Amino acid sequence: MNQLNQKEMMRNCPNCGGINIGRLHKNSYFCSDCYVEVAITRKNDIYLHIHSEDGGIIRKIKLE
Ligand SMILES: [Zn+2]
Numbered sequence: 326m327n328q329l330n331q332k333e334m335m336r337n338c339p340n341c342g343g344i345n346i347g348r349l350h351k352n353s354y355f356c357s358d359c360y361v362e363v364a365i366t367r368k369n370d371i372y373l374h375i376h377s378e379d380g381g382i383i384r385k386i387k388l389e
Pocket of ligand 1: 343359
């Protein structure tokens with residue numbers, strides 16, 4: 326997994342590698358392929374929020 330610069334636009338989902346990832350908020354993205362929200366903190370930590378199809382968060386994973 327690559328560490329991502331906060332200023333860079335994320336183009337591929339770090340979970341599935343898909344390109345159907347769009348900006349959700351200022352520092353978060355959402356992949357419509359695997360229903361994963363990618364949240365980037367001020368410290369540049371990246372968290373994956375795994376969503377179920379109905380939109381609930383079922384798991385949070387911190388990327389190293
Ligand atoms: Zn994905």
